[in-house]
Amino acid sequence: MPPSGLEPTRMNRKKGDKGFESPRPYKLTHQVVCINNINFQRKSVVGFVELTIFPTVANLNRIKLNSKQCRIYRVRINDLEAAFIYNDPTLEVCHSESKQRNLNYFSNAYAAAVSAVDPDAGNGELCIKVPSELWKHVDELKVLKIHINFSLDQPKGGLHFVVPSVEGSMAERGAHVFSCGYQNSTRFWFPCVDSYSELCTWKLEFTVDAAMVAVSNGDLVETVYTHDMRKKTFHYMLTIPTAASNISLAIGPFEILVDPYMHEVTHFCLPQLLPLLKHTTSYLHEVFEFYEEILTCRYPYSCFKTVFIDEAYVEVAAYASMSIFSTNLLHSAMIIDETPLTRRCLAQSLAQQFFGCFISRMSWSDEWVLKGISGYIYGLWMKKTFGVNEYRHWIKEELDKIVTYELKTGGVLLHPIFGGGKEKDNPASHLHFSIKHPHTLSWEYYTMFQCKAHLVMRLIENRISMEFMLQVFNKLLSLASTASSQKFQSHMWSQMLVSTSGFLKSISNVSGKDIQPLIKQWVDQSGVVKFYGSFAFNRKRNVLELEIKQDYTSPGTQKYVGPLKVTVQELDGSFNHTLQIEENSLKHDIPCHSKSRRNKKKKIPLMNGEEVDMDLSAMDADSPLLWIRIDPDMSVLRKVEFEQADFMWQYQLRYERDVVAQQESILALEKFPTPASRLALTDILEQEQCFYRVRMSACFCLAKIANSMVSTWTGPPAMKSLFTRMFCCKSCPNIVKTNNFMSFQSYFLQKTMPVAMALLRDVHNLCPKEVLTFILDLIKYNDNRKNKFSDNYYRAEMIDALANSVTPAVSVNNEVRTLDNLNPDVRLILEEITRFLNMEKLLPSYRHTITVSCLRAIRVLQKNGHVPSDPALFKSYAEYGHFVDIRIAALEAVVDYTKVDRSYEELQWLLNMIQNDPVPYVRHKILNMLTKNPPFTKNMESPLCNEALVDQLWKLMNSGTSHDWRLRCGAVDLYFTLFGLSRPSCLPLPELGLVLNLKEKKAVLNPTIIPEAVAGNQEAANNPSSHPQLVGFQNPFSNSQDEEEIDMDTVHDSQAFISHHLNMLERPSTPGLSKYRPASSRSALIPQHSAGCDSTPTTKPQWSLELARKGTGKEQSPLEMSMHPVASTPLSVFTKESTSSKHSDHHHHHHHEHKKKKKKHKHKHKHKHKHDSKEKDKEPFTFSSPASGRSIRSPSPSD
């Protein structure tokens, strides 16, 4: 059933009642996953799953499950062989033979393909037919047990194998495997209902080598050795109902640490790292205590496991009772910088344990609630752990991020509601991807989505108070835990799912407040608010005339109507005013409390009650205003541009105690390069009580100001004397003290100051010699022998400082860069970099921070023309086998090189890496970096932009990345950045006139067929991908790569195909195309055994014939009947007449009907492709009679 048909009913239901109605005609209660063989050498997995389901409708005869990449050998329902069809339309979104190259078309097709298998719409890749013997059984709504044998060979997604190529057994080599993926990706490694809303209990069994440990969800019931004692089986039981998407697995030779503070918590890490693990996790129990206390709820699972693995997909992945972390988060006690980051990750994962794993979501549009709550309680933890300053700083940072993103890209919609499926209603028409489904989202968008979600949660807190907020959470949790203990009442389990409406209802029940306007503004609408503020002081009336304008016409903005807090600091104190922002009132009069006449020698009270002395000489004698702040509490998602005089910003910086205000004023002061600003900034720098991050940003601001004032600047370079005073020896001011990082605040300042200083420029726009010498001296005299902490980050920052000091080389008529004409300063810098980089080889620093900085610095030198621009060095560092941080830094340099030097070769190298690198994160990251720093953009002329590249990228997102949602979306992002939404301009005009009208998405359908399609098949209109596939036999890419990537046969969904087929027949087609179309269509119809039995290597999946449109819904299509039973021994011919039901007549009828029409084309085709003829010969036969054609394994070659 097409999503369009389903969505409205779901929406109605959501408005109507709070109960959860499953989109599936059955209820899953229990699932067994048994993996009895894992081969690290071959990277393969063999096992079976058993799902226990209760039909909820009487006539259930098909069961749809999710499964990707798995070979399904055999399906049995209650011990009876069952026929099944495996069809994954997302493998290839648009047919490779299509000449279509416009992104609009692709995005629609992709969204359609994803929803065609979306479990939340009741769909799935695997469609199992209930044997007719069981129909009676089903009618009585009795239990069905579905047993599926599957295997997985060299999975490209879902499960990631890390097998280092050293000597020794797998355990000695530290080989491990873990599940990974973005959103619901469990279908990649075992067949399941891959939805967050289908909960069941679990039994998980993994048989692994005796030296390995299998970590999975739930309680470890027992481990049983096999008879030969060489293997053992881990039995896990998860009695709390959990969605398949929250099931995970990690197997490896882990070292095990039972948490000394909480015995139910166990930590796992790779060999050798135990000391680091001990230190890293020693903090975790405090996070537990915090969450349990604020939520007044025990941790819902009986145990918790943390696993630290290499080549992680994401830094933190939370699953039911288990979190998978990147091993790179581990650190020793000597590392300062990583510690807070790692702790944050731990806290984040734990917050998601409560909201995300234990409490799951009803549908994708409810995702924001979970992300919001987990992000919000994580924020509370931050506030408690790192203090209010850090918390407010973080909120500000997140707010800035979301504001920047939305203003740049367009709004982020938290709660998308899709009504009717009409294009006009599309809430995300500004985006180049669909937001209907998590798997179509750009990764960056999803990051921002999470960010916005927790900010909105904070807005709700502002509205209803934290106490109520926590009560709501507690209510959700206690409902869920009651439901989870109902072992035999699976209908109760839906209480463990959270929905937007349910959440809002809880809020109104608990708080009694109406937050509907707030929700409407931030959740149901996208966009942020952009304020422009300015003021005038009316002396006569003693009134502040504040003007606040809004920009709500630019993309990503929205209009704000409602209260807005304004804080005015006057001589007599600080006063809050709540203004009402309305449609047409811009001006607001705020009466002032104090007289402008200054009361000499009187202390000025601040907002926090503190009274301070101020030097008021700078201020305007007529006005009592010290500074004004708009929306100081960040209770609107907004960007404020406020105009006030420089002295007001300076007062704000010096005396306002809120870190956000201080930061805002630092940002504003950049525009006022005056000695007064300079003084204010230096004072802040020296003030120990001031928040260290503020001081750090003051450094950079000071550098900017100094550069603007370069002609009038007196005294030593900015910050130099300050640094000397703070960090150098008393007796010899040019020598820095030996390192002592006991005080973290001064450590961070010490790190940052030289970096900022290096940005100083003299009148010739060069870095002053004095500064460079100073930095070189810092490096020279750096002495860490007596420090308790590692100085690797500090040294890395010193290299960054050196890089910052580099200015473009003075080049005389483009001479070649050689050593001889090297600038002496650069020579010194290069000397340091060489030494550091070489020392790293002998004595590596933590996470190779120094290598990373060195690589960046070398790229800076290259870019500035001091060193010949050459990517060879970076390419060697980007190889697999280097630490991931180094690789990313090197790749970044290569990406930059590609852009600056417009190198086609490097671009190819990068694209090749995107396709072939073993580490998913690196592949994702390259795409990401290419998108951020593109070699060219849409409207740019570039030699790189050619047809081959378009084809290559198209192929990458179309089929090359089908194993990883995130990667595919990344490829889409890149394609969008390079070519935009419409057909890339570098392509020649389409010859056939078929794809001319591309502006509107719907127009890709030939107008002649739309009425027919709508009439005949509802989904056609909704499914632009039902556009004809053009057989791209000349496509150079379709043959080579794709076939290697997917090594299982796919059985095509005949329903979609045939309806599509019919459409095509109605269409006036060009002769050149029609020649091939029938043949390809037919071959797609050949019943193929799905996977597993693929014994002949020549039998490749037929890529080009993959169906774009798989709008299979609940409705029983007569054409379903090309389903075929699969024999237990895959190769044997197996005929089961019983499968052909009463529908079969209908089915045959259809086929015959259009077979006739196509016959003539077929003959032509045969002549042309004689080499194909053997296989094709069979086609008519199989086609006309699917039942008898089961033995033919459709080795139809791709054209």
Added chain:
Amino acid sequence: MADAAATAGAGGSGTRSGSKQSTNPADNYHLARRRTLQVVVSSLLTEAGFESAEKASVETLTEMLQSYISEIGRSAKSYCEHTARTQPTLSDIVVTLVEMGFNVDTLPAYAKRSQRMVITAPPVTNQPVTPKALTAGQNRPHPPHIPSHFPEFPDPHTYIKTPTYREPVSDYQVLREKAASQRRDVERALTRFMAKTGETQSLFKDDVSTFPLIAARPFTIPYLTALLPSELEMQQMEETDSSEQDEQTDTENLALHISMIESHSVTQAGEQQHNLGSLQLPTPGFKQFSASVLPTRWDYRRILELRRRTPLSCSRTPPCQEAGMGRKTSSITLICGP
């Protein structure tokens, strides 16, 4: 009899072979003795009734006699030392003769035989003086509890410490300067060496030697090198306590350190390296590149264990001398240990 023979042979100087004039007094001395022995042999032959003898047979007999006497002397000395004396007594000789199977009782009768020829004692030649070893200072006399027959003390320079270190430099600036440049030199030398001996990359195509970069080598398990603290850091972690350091103690430590470097740098090249190593460059660095022989960091627990056994202290051990020695041994252990 040895005595007798010796005294007997003492006469008869300047006989046949005296023609050769030897320059060396020691040689003269020995030649004279030998000649005396020949005289003794000749007279014994005469006694036995020989009229003439070939020179070769006389020489052979002389040689036999000499070895016999030497053997008696050697054995007698052994017996005397066996009984913890330095001077052989008559009884030692007797025991020796008995041991050699000589009937001692026949000796007095033989001495009183009638046809005995009397040989004149050899002329008194000067005992050759052994050249005096260069003495440095006065030999210490034996302390009262050691009997005088025990050997004398060796020359004082062989066992008494010679204080050679300079006044420690205490100027903070100079010290820091020195520490920094020394470390820098070592680092540079080491990296250059590494770059010379291994594969390199260069930023300049035309010149590969000025800024040689050691080639990037992928690891099989990259996270281990990246995450595990280096051994140097481990050591620091153990050593460093959380006490606040002030500039004063800092200076002292540093001064100590530098002075140590200097005092040892003259004599002990190897040691110097270790001292420097403790500045920044640890010996474990060597482990890195001799991975085939020594364990790599992969085997990090063993190294840790080793480190605990042999604390490699650098800056926190006040007595200069001992610290130097201690480090020497421990660093050697570190190199050869694992």
